[in-house]
Amino acid sequence: MSDPRLAAVGQEILAIEGVGVRLGGRDVLKDVSFTILPGEFTGLIGSNGAGKTTLFRVILGLRSPLSGSVRIGGRQRSRRNPLIGYVPQKYVLDPDAPLRARDLVGLGLDAHRLGIPRPTRARRDRIDEMLAAVDADGFANARVGSLSGGEQQRVLIAHALISRPRLLLLDEPLANLDLRSGHDIVQLLARIAAEQQIAVLISAHDMNPLLAVMDRIVYLAGGRAASGTTAEVVRGDVLSRLYGHRVDVLHVHGRVLVVAGEHDDDAGRDREGFARAVRSVS
Amino acid sequence: MVDTWIVATIVAVVAGVVGFFTVLRGSAFAAHAIPNGSFAGAAGAGLLGINALIGLGAFSLLGALGIGCLGRRGRRDVATALTLTFMLGLGALFLSMSVEYAPQAYSLLFGEVLGISTNELGPTAALAAVCVAAIALLYRPLMLSSVLADVAEARGISGFRLELCFLLVVALATTMTVPVVGTLLIFSLMIGAPAAARSFTNRPLRAMALSVVLALLTVWTAIAVSFTTNYPVGFFVGAISAACYAAGRTWAALGRRR
Amino acid sequence: MSGVEGAIFGHGFFDSATVHVALAVGAAVALVSGVVGVFAVIRGQAFAGEALSDVGATGASAAFLIGAPSLWGFVSAGVGAAAVMELIGIQRPRGRDLATGIVLGASLGLAALFLYLDTTYHSTTGATATILFGSLFAIDSSTTPVIIGLSLVALVLVVLVQRPLLLSSLNADMAAARGIRVRLVGALYLLALAVAVSLSALTIGAILGTALLVGPAATALRVTKRPGTAMLIAPLIGVAATWLGVVLAYDSFYWPPHGHGWPVSFFVVAVILSLYLLAGLPRRRRARAVAAPDGVR
Numbered sequence: 109m110s111d112p113r114l115a116a117v118g119q120e121i122l123a124i125e126g127v128g129v130r131l132g133g134r135d136v137l138k139d140v141s142f143t144i145l146p147g148e149f150t151g152l153i154g155s156n157g158a159g160k161t162t163l164f165r166v167i168l169g170l171r172s173p174l175s176g177s178v179r180i181g182g183r184q185r186s187r188r189n190p191l192i193g194y195v196p197q198k199y200v201l202d203p204d205a206p207l208r209a210r211d212l213v214g215l216g217l218d219a220h221r222l223g224i225p226r227p228t229r230a231r232r233d234r235i236d237e238m239l240a241a242v243d244a245d246g247f248a249n250a251r252v253g254s255l256s257g258g259e260q261q262r263v264l265i266a267h268a269l270i271s272r273p274r275l276l277l278l279d280e281p282l283a284n285l286d287l288r289s290g291h292d293i294v295q296l297l298a299r300i301a302a303e304q305q306i307a308v309l310i311s312a313h314d315m316n317p318l319l320a321v322m323d324r325i326v327y328l329a330g331g332r333a334a335s336g337t338t339a340e341v342v343r344g345d346v347l348s349r350l351y352g353h354r355v356d357v358l359h360v361h362g363r364v365l366v367v368a369g370e371h372d373d374d375a376g377r378d379r380e381g382f383a384r385a386v387r388s389v390s
Numbered sequence: 391m392v393d394t395w396i397v398a399t400i401v402a403v404v405a406g407v408v409g410f411f412t413v414l415r416g417s418a419f420a421a422h423a424i425p426n427g428s429f430a431g432a433a434g435a436g437l438l439g440i441n442a443l444i445g446l447g448a449f450s451l452l453g454a455l456g457i458g459c460l461g462r463r464g465r466r467d468v469a470t471a472l473t474l475t476f477m478l479g480l481g482a483l484f485l486s487m488s489v490e491y492a493p494q495a496y497s498l499l500f501g502e503v504l505g506i507s508t509n510e511l512g513p514t515a516a517l518a519a520v521c522v523a524a525i526a527l528l529y530r531p532l533m534l535s536s537v538l539a540d541v542a543e544a545r546g547i548s549g550f551r552l553e554l555c556f557l558l559v560v561a562l563a564t565t566m567t568v569p570v571v572g573t574l575l576i577f578s579l580m581i582g583a584p585a586a587a588r589s590f591t592n593r594p595l596r597a598m599a600l601s602v603v604l605a606l607l608t609v610w611t612a613i614a615v616s617f618t619t620n621y622p623v624g625f626f627v628g629a630i631s632a633a634c635y636a637a638g639r640t641w642a643a644l645g646r647r648r
Numbered sequence: 649m650s651g652v653e654g655a656i657f658g659h660g661f662f663d664s665a666t667v668h669v670a671l672a673v674g675a676a677v678a679l680v681s682g683v684v685g686v687f688a689v690i691r692g693q694a695f696a697g698e699a700l701s702d703v704g705a706t707g708a709s710a711a712f713l714i715g716a717p718s719l720w721g722f723v724s725a726g727v728g729a730a731a732v733m734e735l736i737g738i739q740r741p742r743g744r745d746l747a748t749g750i751v752l753g754a755s756l757g758l759a760a761l762f763l764y765l766d767t768t769y770h771s772t773t774g775a776t777a778t779i780l781f782g783s784l785f786a787i788d789s790s791t792t793p794v795i796i797g798l799s800l801v802a803l804v805l806v807v808l809v810q811r812p813l814l815l816s817s818l819n820a821d822m823a824a825a826r827g828i829r830v831r832l833v834g835a836l837y838l839l840a841l842a843v844a845v846s847l848s849a850l851t852i853g854a855i856l857g858t859a860l861l862v863g864p865a866a867t868a869l870r871v872t873k874r875p876g877t878a879m880l881i882a883p884l885i886g887v888a889a890t891w892l893g894v895v896l897a898y899d900s901f902y903w904p905p906h907g908h909g910w911p912v913s914f915f916v917v918a919v920i921l922s923l924y925l926l927a928g929l930p931r932r933r934r935a936r937a938v939a940a941p942d943g944v945r
Contacts, residue, residue, distance in 0.1 A: 168544045188546025196540040202742055204642070205414055206588040206597035207537060219534035220545050222527050224595070251592040252537075267541070416742035418749035419695040463928065467694040467745075468866040472921055474698070475859035479917030482853065486911045572760075578753025585746055622764050628757020635750045639736075 119182040121146045121191075121275050121307045122167065127176035128331075129162050136162050138331030140176070144324065146274060147305040149298055151318040154328030160311040161197060163328070164279050168194060181274060188220065193268030197279035197311075201260060203253035209263045210235050210248045216267035238266040242296060258289030262296070269300070275307045276300075282312055290317055297321075315342070316363050342366075393511060394613060400518045401567045402579070402609040406587075406602030407522050408563045409580035411556060413588065415536045419467055420457050420557060421577040423474035425564035427453040430481025437488050446568060450561035453477055458554040517566040524559045532556065533594065572624050579605055582631025586638030589645075604634055661898050670912070673795055674890035677848045678860055680799040682883030684806050684844040685865030686875060687837060691817045692741045694862045696733065699752040700842050701849035701857035703729040706759035708850075713766050719791055719850055723798065726846035729755060730838045795851070798843055805840040809833050814875055853913050860886050863920035870927040889919040 122144040129137040136159040144150050154160050165171040167178055169187040178185040180192065201207075214235050218225060225231065239245045242262040247255060252263060261281055268276055278297070282290040294310075298321040301308045312318060315325065319338060326335045327342070329350040334341045341347075342364055347355045351368075358365040412421045428450040435445025453473055460469035525532075535542040535552050543549055567576045587600035612626035661667055688697045707725020708718040729751055736747040806813070816823035816830040824830050849857035864885035868878040893916035900910040 170543060188544075192544070194541055194544040196538070196544075199538055199540065201537065202414075202416075202740070204588055204743065205537060206592050206594050207533075208592050211594055212537065215530065215534045219530050219542065220547055221530055224526055224529045249592075264538075264541075267538075413746060416745055418745045419698070422695075422698075422749060422752065464866065464870075465689065465692070465694075467692055468689055468862055471694040471698055471858050471862040472866070472924060475863070475917050476921045479859070479911075479914040482911040483914040486908065486914075577749065578757070581746060581749045582753065585750070622757075622760040625757040625761040625764075628753045628755070628760075632750050632754040635746075 119146075120144060120179075121148075121181055122309070123177075123179040123182075124163075124167075125177045125179075127163070127166060127178065128174045129159070129166060129171065130174050131162060135331055137166075137173070140328070140331070140333045142326050142333055142335035144275070144307050144309060146307055147301055148307050148323045149301045149318075149321050150307070150309045150324040150326060151315055151322045152309060152311040152326045152328060153313070153315045153318075154311070155313050158313075158328045159331065160328060161279055164194075164277055164311065167277065168192060190271060191274045193271065193273035193276045193306075195261070195264045195268055195276075195278040195281060197281075197283065199260075199264070201253040201255075203251065205251070205253050207252050208249050209244060209252050209255065209259075209266075210239060212252050212263055213238055213244075213266045213270055216270040234270065238270045241269065241300070242266045256289075257284050258286075258293065261285065261289075261293055265293075265296070265300075269306070273306065275309065278308070278310045280311050280313070282310075282314075282317055287317075294318060294321055319362075319364065338364075395610070396511060397514055398609045398613055399606060400515055401576075402583075402605035403602050404518045404521050404563045404567060405576065405579040405609075406583055406605040407525050407598060408559055409584040409605065410587070410594075410598040410601045411525065411532060411536065412560065412580050413584040414533075415556065417556070417560070418577070418581050419470045421560055421564070421580050423457065423470045424450050424453040424557070424561050425568065425576050427474045427477030427481075428561075428565065428568075430477045430479075430484060433481050433484035433488065437484050443565070443568075447561075447565045449477060450565045451558065454557035454561040455554070458550070458557050461553070462550055514566055517562060521559055521563045521566075524555070524562075528552065528555060528559075578628050578631040579608060582634045583608055586634035589638035589642040608634065657895060657898070661895070664898075667894065667898060669792055670894050671891060673792055673851055674894060674912075675887045676796045676799045677844075677851050678864070678886030678890040679883040680803045680844045681848045681857070681860040682864045682868075682886035683803060683879050684840055685861040685863075685886075686868065686878045686882050687806065687810075687813055687817060688841060688861055689865045689869055690814070690875065691837075693744075693838075693841065694858070695745050696748050696838070697841055697845050697861045698858040699748045700726045700729055701845045701861075702752055703755040704846045704849040704857075706755040706762065707846075709759050709762040709766060713762050717791070719794065722846040722850050723843060725755070726842035726849075727839065730842035734835045734838055795847055798847055802840045802843040802847070805836060805843075809836055810879070813837055859917045859920050860890070863917075863924055864889065867920075867924045867927045870924070885920075885923060889916050889923065892916075892919050 120143040124143070125141050127137055127140045128135065140159075140163060152160055152163070162171065166173050167180070167185065169185050169189060180189055214225060214231065216238075217231065217234065236245070236248070239248045242265050244259065244262045244266055247259055252260060255263065265276075265278075276297070281293055285293065294317055297308050297310065300306055310318065315322075315338075318325075322338060324335065325338050325341050326333050327347065327350060329347065330352050332350055334346050334350050342357055344355060344357050347357065347366060353368070356367045358367060409421075412418065428446045431445035431447070431449025431452075432442040433445070434449070435442045438445075456473035456476075457466075457470050460473060531542065531547045532552055534545070535547050535549050539549050563580075564576050567579075583604035584597070584601040587604055588597045591597050591600060608627060608630045611630055612623050615621075615626050616623040685697070688694055704722035704726045707721035707723070707728075709721070710725070711718045711721025732751055733744075733748060736751070738744045738747050812823065812828045812833045813836075815826070816828050816833050820830050845857050845861060847857075848860045851857075864882040865878065867885055868881035869875075871881060872878050893912050893914075896915040897910060897912040900915075901908070903910065
């Protein structure tokens with residue numbers, strides 16, 4: 109079962125050590141360290157602006173960190189790492205674009221190669237296999253842009269999986285899905301992680317939908333990360349140290365609520381969100 | 391007369407192939423701006439006394455580079471607008487310096503397909519082959535980058551480099567098609583046919599083939615009618631492209647009702 | 649002091665009635681374009697602005713044909729095209745640009761037809777260039793009050809709807825949830841855009857009107873992050889660029905080729921582009937630009 113692309117058997121699939129990133133004059137990430145083992149289902153939890161997407165971009169090789177190291181499969185990170193599959197947070201698939209679900213999944217095999225894909229039997233079978241694995245065979249021939257959010261998510265997952273990655277990164281996959289679809293996607297990913305021994309790293313701002321399936325949680329706050337099982341990390345003392353101010357963890361009907369102490373700035377966040385929207389248009 | 395049909399066919403093939411990606415990438419503005427701005431190059435060439443097409447080609451290239459580079463850090467449509475207007479400003483300058491240019495302006499803008507000569511066929515066909523080959527070569531990365539830019543970047547496909555390559559192909563395509571339909575209208579051939587084609591099929595390569603077919607029909611019809619009525623070809627290209635687009639939208643809307 | 653003045657402002661600059669008209673009309677048009685342009689940039693409608701000014705050329709050539717003043721040809725064609733674009737009614741930026749392109753293509757085809765009929769019946773071969781490039785120095789001063797009046801109309805329209813317009817431009821869903829009639833506001837804006845663009849097309853040329861619309865606004869948005877401030881800075885940049893262009897064009901009468909002068913439009917566009925590039929320099933060091941709203945790159 110050993111993959112020749114991995115530097116050594118049993119190696120951590122992702123090892124992050126002391127990573128720091130500076131964005132727009134602000135230290136978004138200061139000293140982030142954690143490791144992920146093959147086949148682990150990990151939730152990267154943090155509020156908006158905590159640096160989840162930034163961390164993903166560092167892992168993908170799209171941004172260089174100011175400090176620290178990132179090793180994937182034992183080797184230094186690089187762009188176009190075939191070990192990583194990626195599903196981004198924001199994407200808009202034009203409903204008019206002439207592209208079927210199976211075409212998009214097919215691009216996952218060889219988009220980096222020049223030329224027009226040759227429609228071989230083997231290629232077609234592999235695409236069908238992937239579509240079936242994510243329960244997307246029902247709409248394989250439909251236009252991607254006309255699919256629902258959850259269906260598009262599945263297609264993107266199949267696209268990421270078809271090149272046989274060992275680490276699957278999904279940036280806030282649950283953000284725009286309804287509860288039911290979100291639940292289905294989480295179940296699907298947990299199944300893939302277990303069956304194919306693919307490490308899954310999902311980022312989210314709410315850990316509750318993932319509580320049942322997470323092997324590990326990496327909690328991101330104040331530019332730092334705490335990594336471990338939910339029981340080890342999601343505790344008042346650990347999170348308070350991370351945030352740098354008083355934080356309480358409440359358990360209500362099996363759900364976890366992380367509540368800030370005296371430092372409540374919901375009103376400020378609204379304005380901040382609007383200001384960010386304005387900044388993004390120029 | 392046969393030469394006109396041959397050239398028109400070549401033009402339609404290029405417009406259909408390049409237009410497929412133009413529409414996919416939402417680059418209608420760039421496809422309009424590049425030939426429009428290149429017009430200034432023709433004026434400049436006239437001043438220098440060299441072949442207008444050389445000036446045209448040079449400015450198409452400049453336009454493509456301008457849009458690509460400015461658009462890298464700023465917004466794409468702002469970059470396109472500013473590149474276009476600057477080149478046209480240069481065009482105004484060149485025009486003001488040369489007096490005998492005015493009649494040529496009309497045919498460069500709107501096309502004079504009936505004036506094609508046989509020895510222009512070879513170079514035109516060669517350039518067309520280059521355009522089509524470039525698109526075929528870039529097909530896969532361009533497809534992914536156009537639809538899912540972030541995922542493509544993560545796979546090591548540089549969106550910027552592809553955008554630049556694509557714009558250069560558009561520049562080449564519009565330069566060689568100018569004698570037939572003129573700078574102002576080549577782009578409507580490049581967007582009308584593909585926009586309609588994608589309403590009729592959801593498979594990418596079929597959509598590209600259908601774009602070519604619809605472009606051929608557009609150009610042939612436009613030439614035929616222009617020949618009989620003496621009205622400019624460009625007028626018919628614009629009208630038929632709009633009709634194609636409307637047909638495609640109607641078909642898509644009907645499909646949604648089902 | 650008068651030596652420097654004499655060097656900057658050519659002989660007879662301040663006495664010339666043509667210059668007065670050029671400065672007044674240019675300023676009015678630049679003012680309106682700057683304000684309207686801020687929203688054009690935010691909404692990603694730069695292409696619509698450019699298309700509407702090209703469509704104005706169709707209207708002007710139709711006007712030429714029937715002997716009507718080109719001002720009304722410009723404006724009515726622009727407003728008509730805006731109405732068609734609204735009716736096609738696509739909200740997503742890519743689809744909207746495509747529709748804009750189709751409308752533009754069809755109207756340019758019409759322009760070709762009108763110009764062909766024009767040259768056939770009236771044999772005025774210079775018409776093409778005049779319509780497309782225009783000239784600030786060639787404005788009939790009797791149209792000045794009309795131009796200024798229409799500019800005010802467009803300006804007032806945009807200022808009235810600016811709050812709901814800004815909200816619906818940044819996040820259409822959120823605006824709709826707050827009870828804003830997103831489509832109505834969008835249609836009103838497109839109308840103001842059509843009027844503003846037609847006017848600037850008439851003064852500095854159909855194809856070049858876009859520069860005054862997009863350039864100062866984009867420059868202002870690079871300098872400040874607040875749309876309100878940008879709405880104040882953009883017209884200032886536009887007016888400055890226009891006036892500087894007028895001065896340079898007047899001076900260029902003495903530059904080679906002598907006795908001819910370089911076109912105002914060239915100078916205005918060159919100044920606008922230079923300012924935009926200058927405003928972008930400090931960004932080189934900072935992080936890459938943040939992504940634009942959904943679907944718009």
